Amino acid sequence: MGTAMTTSTAAVATTPTPPLDRFRHFAADIGLIFGRCLRATLRSKTNMLFGMLQPLLFLSLFGPLLTRLDLGVDGSSWQTFVPGVLVQLTLLGGSYVGLGLLVERNTGVVDRMRVTPLSPMAMLLGRALRDVVQLVVQSVLLILLGLAFGLRAPLWGIVVGLAFVAVLSGALAALSHGLAMRIATPPEFAAVANTAVMPLMLLSGLLLPMSLAPDWLEAVSRAVPFRYTADAVRDVFRGELTTGTVAAGAAVTVGLAVLCLMAATRLFRGTGRSGAERG
């Protein structure tokens, strides 16, 4: 204990970093944050299960009620219901990931990392990447359970469905992290997330398809992006890839992801970079 301190000084580049090196640093930073967050997820053994508890319960306790109903759609009720549960998982799981970041802000971890060369974008993307991985793994577990209940879907359809889940969860996770950089306390964050998630979930026709809805509800649901994702995943689970619904779902989901990433970047960059926030 107590060995002498090293006296070497850090070599600091005074010349501008070449673009290739900057990209390498950026990728390495994303990897670092991703790894750190993933280890945190794996350490918390219960996290994985609790995050998917609600969709799991809907799948096992609500899904069986639908098997003998006419949902007004092609295919089995499971082909309609499981995609809805996947989008529900993404919506619930993705929206709340910001809570973890908020806790790290309050404990000073975020500030500690901001006083390093780490770019805010890398911090955002590394975290969102972890969330995507977690939600895709949870989706696979839900699909396996669905198969046990009687879901039948082509393998390629499941893979495409998971791609939809991945893009949507990345979008929501990024937005959630962005909000977490601006909201001060976990209760406020939970209030905002709750208020947003509940109506969006009901309006997306996740539990029951909007084919059952009266005209006014169907019309309102057209304004909710998740509806298009859910309908597209339903189509691919039924083995249909080249439909207008799938194209619309892909366009809306990717568009939403771009918008969310842009918003999140703004929210991340703006924090603490001006005198707007009380230190």
Next chain:
Amino acid sequence: MDCDFAIDCASIGGMTPPPTPEPGPAPSPPRAALDIRALSLTYALKSGPVQAVRGIDLTVPRGEILGFLGPNGAGKTSTLRMLTTLLRPTGGEAQVAGHDLLAEPSAVRSCIGYVAQTGGLDPACGVREELVTQARLHRMPKQAARHRAEELAGELGLTGLLDRPTAALSGGQRRRLEIALGLVNHPEVLFLDEPTTGLDPGSRAELWELVRRIRRERGTTVFLTTHYLDEADALADRIVVVDGGRTIAEGTPEALKRTHGPGPGASLQDAFLALTGRGPSHEPVAV
């Protein structure tokens, strides 16, 4: 931990050793560690603008331990957060470790260490993992980062704790880990925001000695804020007192006591209370 500072114990309560010049044959460039000009910060609140910092001028030579004092709300933490690139100043300029704060924040970040009041540890994370991550964030290759973690653990008496989660550390051990994180990149300037708040007297004494040792062995400039006047008196070569976002006094602890204290034998506390008008003595102060 007690043995860690056995060699240095004699100097506790004694004289602070004078700043040692940078070791090595290369002559250090004649520039200050910190050169701050008219630094200001105005918060835009709904109720109107609030001037948290109103033009601070300050030069800190390399290797100095500077005590930055002031009552609550004086602008200490805001100033510290500006100098560490966490808040963008709304006015003025500063050179930190030879880099322009506004133009090269990234270069500034590479040359400083920052230990916040809240510390910044993930309770579930292991000590080694925190150190290695911080080193990697400073762009050290994996192997070098691991080596640096072990080296710092040795220097700060954390070797036996490397594989514990940070939640299992005592208050003093946590503080040392937080300081170790701030030292990962061999910073030229180390910023400590109220480093001994909440520590027991033994851990405080250890921490003071650690700060002295960091400066003595590495020549690091230390910029520290504190509410404890005995701490500033014991540690700082020079003290800056801020109030209402302005510098209201500056000097060695001895000079402040002599100039602003109510009489002979005045403590730094007497001088501080007289200066900030918070104490029994209300003599007007010309600075």
